[in-house]
Structures are given as structure tokens and as C-alpha cells.
Amino acid sequence: MSARIPERVGVLLALSMAFSATASAGEEQIELKEGTGRDTVVTHCVLCHSLDYVLMHSRFMKKANWQATIDKMVKVMGAPIRQDDIPVILDYLTKHYSAE
Amino acid sequence: MDRRSFLAGIVGGFAAMGSGLWLPAAWRAGISPAGAAENGLGAFSGKRSLIRRTYRPPNFETEILAFEEIITPNDRFFVRWHLGEIPRIAAETWRLRVGGDSVDRPYELTLDQLKREFEPVELLAVCECAGNRRGFSHPPVPGVQWGHGAMGNARWKGARLKDVLTRAGLKADALEVVFDGADRGVIAKTPDFVKSLPLWKALDENTLLAYEMNGEALPHWNGFPVRLVVPGWAGTYWMKQLVSISVVPEPEKGFWMSTAYRIPKGKFPLADRFFSQEEETTTPVTTIMVNSLVTNLQEGQLWHVGSPITVRGLAWDGGSGIRSVEVSVDGGKMWQEARLEPDPGRFSFRAWHYTFTPRKDGEYVLMAKATNRQGSIQTREPIFNPAGYLNNGMQRIPVEVV
Numbered sequence: 458m459s460a461r462i463p464e465r466v467g468v469l470l471a472l473s474m475a476f477s478a479t480a481s482a483g484e485e486q487i488e489l490k491e492g493t494g495r496d497t498v499v500t501h502c503v504l505c506h507s508l509d510y511v512l513m514h515s516r517f518m519k520k521a522n523w524q525a526t527i528d529k530m531v532k533v534m535g536a537p538i539r540q541d542d543i544p545v546i547l548d549y550l551t552k553h554y555s556a557e
Numbered sequence: 558m559d560r561r562s563f564l565a566g567i568v569g570g571f572a573a574m575g576s577g578l579w580l581p582a583a584w585r586a587g588i589s590p591a592g593a594a595e596n597g598l599g600a601f602s603g604k605r606s607l608i609r610r611t612y613r614p615p616n617f618e619t620e621i622l623a624f625e626e627i628i629t630p631n632d633r634f635f636v637r638w639h640l641g642e643i644p645r646i647a648a649e650t651w652r653l654r655v656g657g658d659s660v661d662r663p664y665e666l667t668l669d670q671l672k673r674e675f676e677p678v679e680l681l682a683v684c685e686c687a688g689n690r691r692g693f694s695h696p697p698v699p700g701v702q703w704g705h706g707a708m709g710n711a712r713w714k715g716a717r718l719k720d721v722l723t724r725a726g727l728k729a730d731a732l733e734v735v736f737d738g739a740d741r742g743v744i745a746k747t748p749d750f751v752k753s754l755p756l757w758k759a760l761d762e763n764t765l766l767a768y769e770m771n772g773e774a775l776p777h778w779n780g781f782p783v784r785l786v787v788p789g790w791a792g793t794y795w796m797k798q799l800v801s802i803s804v805v806p807e808p809e810k811g812f813w814m815s816t817a818y819r820i821p822k823g824k825f826p827l828a829d830r831f832f833s834q835e836e837e838t839t840t841p842v843t844t845i846m847v848n849s850l851v852t853n854l855q856e857g858q859l860w861h862v863g864s865p866i867t868v869r870g871l872a873w874d875g876g877s878g879i880r881s882v883e884v885s886v887d888g889g890k891m892w893q894e895a896r897l898e899p900d901p902g903r904f905s906f907r908a909w910h911y912t913f914t915p916r917k918d919g920e921y922v923l924m925a926k927a928t929n930r931q932g933s934i935q936t937r938e939p940i941f942n943p944a945g946y947l948n949n950g951m952q953r954i955p956v957e958v959v
Contacts, residue, residue, distance in 0.1 A: 484612035505641050505743045507612035517697035526699060533812060535746020 487512070494549030501538050501546065505530075515554035523550045598636065603776045605632050610701050614638035615778065618706030624852045624871055627898075627906040628681075629709035631771050636778040637686055637707060637792065639750045639813070641743040646798055648774075648782050653721075653766075657735065657803030661726030668782050671766060675716035678765055680788065681905035683710045683873045687791035687818055687842045691945035695938075698945040705850055710873070710906040713786045715767035719760045722804060727756075730806040732833055734759035736785055739798040748812035752794055754787065755831050756804070763788045763904070766799065788904035789876030790829070791842045791947075793818045808833045818842050820942050826933055828875045844875030846949035847935055849882055849909075849927040860921070860958040865914045868895075871906040872927035878903035880930045884911040888922035888953065889937065895925070903930075915958040923954040 484507040489495050502508060518526075524547055530536040531543070538546070551557075598604045598615055607617035615636050623633040648668050656663030666674075686707035691700050701707075722734065733753040741749060758764060765786040768775065775781040780797025787794040793813075808814070819839040829843040849872040860866050872879045878900065883892040895911035915921065926935045939950035 487612075505747065506614060509609075509611045513610060513702050514699055516702075518699070522699060533748065533816075534742070535744055537744065 484509070490553045492549055492553055494545040497542050497545045498549050501536060501542065504536065505534065511550065511554050516556065518550070518555045519557045520547070520551040520555060523547055523555060598778060602778060603632055604636065604778060607633065607636065608704065608706060610703065614641050614643070616701045617778075618703055619709055621705055621850070621852055623706075624850060624906075625869070627710055627871065627901060627908050628771060629711060631711070631773060631776050631779070634709040634711065634770075634776070634779055635686070635707050637701070638740060638778075638797075640740045640747065642741045643798070644739050645777065646739060646782055651782050651800075653783065653799060654801045655721060655725045656801075657805045659728045659731035659804040659806050660722075661728060662724075664725060666721070668768065671716055671721075671783065672768060675720045677714055678717055678762075679712060679714045680763060680765070680786075681710060681712050681902045682763075682786060682788035683708060683845070683904060683906055684786075684792045684795050685845045685848075685873070687793050687845075687946045688944070690939070690948035690950075693939065693948060693950070694941065694945040696941075698943060700945055707792070710871075711770045712772065713765055713767040714769035714772075715765040715783070715786060717762060718764045718766055718785070718802075719762060721766060721802070722759060725804070727804060728806075731756050731804045732806050733804075733809055735801075735803040735805055735809045736794075736796040736799060737801040737803075738780070738796050739800045750796075750813055751809065751811045752796055753805075753809035753814055753834075754790075754794060755833060758787065758790070758829070758831075759804075789844050789874075791818070791845050793842065814841065817944075818946070819944070820946055824940055824942065825947055828877065828931065828933075842946050845873070846947050847874035847879075847927050847929040847933045848872065848949040849925045849935065849952075851923065851925055851952055851954060854923065854954055854956065856954055856956075858956050860915050860956055862915055862918055862958055865912050867910050867912045868923065868925070869908070869910045870895075870925055871908055872897075872925075873906050874927070874929040874933065876904050877930040877933075879907045879927055880932075881928045882909040882911075883926050883928075884913070885924045885926075886913055886915070886921045886956075889924050889951070892926070918958045921956045921958055923956055924951045926951050 487508040489508055527543055527546055531538050610616040615638055617636040619633050619635045651668055653666040688700055689703050689707035690705060692702035692704055735753040737751050766783050767786045768783050783799045785796040785799055819841055822838055822840045827843050831841050831843050834841045849870055851868060851870040853869040868884060872882050882895040884895050885892050895909040898908040900907060928934045935949045935951050937951055939948040
């Protein structure tokens with residue numbers, strides 16, 4: 458994705474790509490719990506993967522694990538997440554999908 | 558149409574939701590863009606009754622009941638992908654590029670050429686994901702939380718990789734062979750899924766470029782039109798939708814070799830080493846471990862005093878073959894030899910059974926352990942590692958006798 462594409466458009470483009478290229482019938486039924494930060498989480502995570510990745514890990518993940526996961530998504534996988542969105546995502550996942 | 562203009566063309570199909578949440582219009586309406594399908598792999602996926610772990614990238618495992626036969630049917634064979642963009646490939650337009658700095662004559666192959674110009678070879682081999690059984694790790698570790706079904710055994714037909722590489726002319730400095738499939742990350746920054754093999758394993762007569770699985774073309778979700786078959790080695794090397802093969806004089810350094818699919822050095826009794834990829838503290842997974850699975854019993858099942866029960870299962874390893882399987886009904890104190898069915902080949906599942914008549918009531922704990930021809934035995938507990946790879950811990954199945 459070119460750096461000149463504004464981030465929001467980049468997200469949009471990538472999201473469209475995901476849905477055009479991959480059969481993923483059914484994943485739209487997955488809903489994350491209500492709460493502050495949910496939309497930020499959904500917007501960024503569904504760019505590359507379905508939300509069952511979040512549910513699958515909630516049994517044992519702790520805040521430090523979610524922090525490591527977000528770091529991996531940004532630094533290794535190249536997720537276009539702004540610095541100030543990271544604490545929002547971390548707080549939401551820790552509050553609603555962790556073992557502590 | 559290039560990727561950018563293709564994308565620009567479909568942006569119009571999107572709508573903004575409240576709270577700045579952008580989703581495809583079809584999503585909001587509850588209509589799947591890919592067409593309705595109960596399993597999430599698409600209506601024409603050629604798959605049925607798999608256990609879903611994740612929708613996208615699609616990760617689905619085989620039900621234990623499907624392992625009652627030693628050949629895993631194509632429509633029940635597990636599905637595992639790392640990246641979200643998985644194109645549909647047409648056989649007519651598919652090309653395989655063979656090249657790299659360590660070949661004299663790079664060239665391209667069509668599917669027809671691969672089938673007609675190279676001797677076809679058939680073999681039975683187990684494809685087992687390195688992360689199979691990760692969901693049983695103690696403590697738990699992140700990654701797809703697989704049960705027992707991220708594996709399958711099929712009859713693969715294809716050309717020897719060795720023959721395809723030889724046509725390109727190998728140079729003396731060849732060290733690794735690097736494979737890329739057509740799948741990609743959704744965003745360009747995501748490391749492409751690229752894997753390599755040491756030259757010796759690439760030249761092994763059993764390493765195939767497979768275009769058939771159990772007598773049919775490969776299912777899309779198992780890598781149509783051509784995937785790498787690396788008998789004895791973990792599924793991570795069995796590259797799907799193969800489009801490029803490069804013979805190179807240097808170790809492949811991408812994320813999926815240098816960081817992912819690694820285990821602590823010296824902790825596992827691996828039959829094969831991958832020297833050019835070894836680092837000070839970690840080494841890549843290579844061979845799958847000797848292992849077994851009980852296929853006809855479920856936890857909490859009732860047995861009856863005086864009635865014989867036959868326990869059935871499978872055993873497999875990284876290519877030496879199975880020497881024996883033992884079964885315990887008392888949680889591993891006493892072991893009895895199970896009867897092995899005929900050997901279908903050293904890379905295949907091997908079936909076994911054990912018949913037992915309980916003489917008194919109570920709680921029984923059934924366990925099985927396989928030993929391979931090198932003398933490697935399953936471990937009682939899985940060998941812990943941070944990514945949950947190569948779990949060959951013995952199953953413990955509680956059964957009640959009344």
C-alpha cells in the first residue's frame with residue numbers, strides 16, 4: 458500500500474481487498490462485546506483477519522500478552538494503527554477478552 | 558487491471574457506519590460477499606464438517622471421526638492459511654517460475670508441462686501442522702488453538718522437485734531452495750509467506766510438486782493447482798498455490814523462516830537438522846514427532862464389566878515408520894502392545910487396535926504411546942515451547958466402567 462494513500466482510505470482499500478479475495482462467509486456474525494474502544498478494535502483488526510482470532514485467545518490472554526500481540530501486529534505485520542489508538546485497543550481487549 | 562485500479566473500482570461499494578466504523582455494505586446487511594455457506598469456506602469449497610478455528614485467514618481442522626480411515630478424504634482435510642489474500646487460481650493461466658542465483662537456466666512451467674514432462678510419482682504422506690494440538694499447551698500459548706485435527710494423510714501425486722530443479726541446472730553454491738505461493742498479506746507491509754528447504758531435502762526423491770490428492774485435483778483450500786509435499790516434515794513447508802521456486806546460495810531471512818516456526822535448540826529430538834537456518838538459541842521445526850491418536854473413543858464414554866472393547870487409532874512419525882504402539886488403561890502404569898495393521902508406507906498414518914475386557918468397575922484412564930523405528934517414543938507430557946509446536950504428548954482419555 459503506497460504511503461501516499463491516506464490511512465483511512467488505506468484501511469478501506471485493504472478491507473475491500475480482504476472481502477473480494479477471500480471467501481469468509483459467516484464471519485460477519487461475530488460481534489465483539491459492547492464497550493469503549495470496540496469500534497477502534499474492530500476497524501483495525503478486521504483489516505487483516507476475522508474477529509474470532511480475538512475470541513480464540515480470550516481464555517488465557519493477559520494484558521502483557523495483548524500488548525505483545527498488538528506490538529507484533531504493528532511492527533511485524535505492518536498494521537496501520539496510530540500510536541494513540543494502541544492504548545484504546547489494549548484497554549478494550551484487556552477489559553473484555555482476557556483472563557485477568 | 559492492476560491491483561490499485563481494481564481496488565479503486567470497488568470502493569464505491571462501501572458505506573460508513575456510525576462511530577467511524579467502515580464496513581462493506583454487504584456486511585452490514587448480513588449478506589456474505591462470497592455467497593452463503595455454513596462452514597465459512599464458501600458454498601463451492603469442496604469442504605464439509607470441518608471444525609472452524611478462524612474464518613479469515615481460514616483455519617479449519619479435521620474431526621477425529623474422519624481419522625477412522627487411514628486416508629483423510631479431501632473434503633474433510635484440514636485447512637490452514639497464514640495470510641488473508643488467497644486468490645482463486647485458474648489452471649490454464651498458472652505458471653511456476655524456477656530460478657534463483659544458484660541455477661544456470663531459469664525457466665517457467667505450465668501445469669500441463671509439469672504433468673507431461675516429468676515422471677509422475679505417487680506416495681502416501683501425513684501433512685501435520687507444526688502447531689497441531691497447540692490448544693492443549695500448558696501454560697497456553699498464542700496462535701491458532703488447534704485440537705487434534707490439524708493433520709491429514711493423503712495419496713499425493715506429482716513430479717519430483719529434484720527433477721524440476723535439475724532441469725534448471727544447479728550451481729555448486731546452491732544452499733537453500735526458497736518457495737513462494739500466490740497468497741499474500743492484505744496489506745503490502747505484511748511479510749509474505751515464504752519458506753525454504755535445505756538443498757538436500759529439496760533433492761530428496763520423496764519431495765514432490767503435487768497436483769493430485771487422493772486421485773483428484775487439489776482442493777482450492779489445500780493449495781490448487783500445485784503444492785509442495787515434504788514427507789516427514791511439518792506442514793509449514795508444504796507450500797500451497799506454489800508460484801515460484803528459487804535456488805539460492807544464502808539462507809532465506811524472511812519473517813516466516815527467521816522468527817516463526819522456531820523451537821528452542823536442543824529441546825526436541827528432531828530426526829533432521831536444517832543447519833543453514835540454525836541460530837544460537839533457536840532452530841526451525843523440521844520433522845514431525847512420533848505420535849498417535851485414539852480415533853474411536855470419547856472422553857466420559859461408558860464401558861461395561863465383562864464386555865470387550867476395541868480401541869482403534871493411528872500412529873505416525875517423521876518418516877522412519879512405526880515400530881510399536883502400546884496402550885494403557887490405568888493412566889500409564891501398565892502397558893500392553895497394540896496390534897498394528899499392515900504398513901502402508903513409512904510416511905503414512907498406520908492404523909492399530911487393542912482389545913480389552915474390563916474385569917471390575919471404576920474409572921479407567923486410557924492412554925496410547927507410539928515408538929518409531931529409530932526408537933523415539935512419545936513424551937508423556939508435551940515438550941513446552943513458547944509457540945506450542947510439535948506436541949506429541951500422550952492422550953489421557955477417562956472412561957467409566959459400570
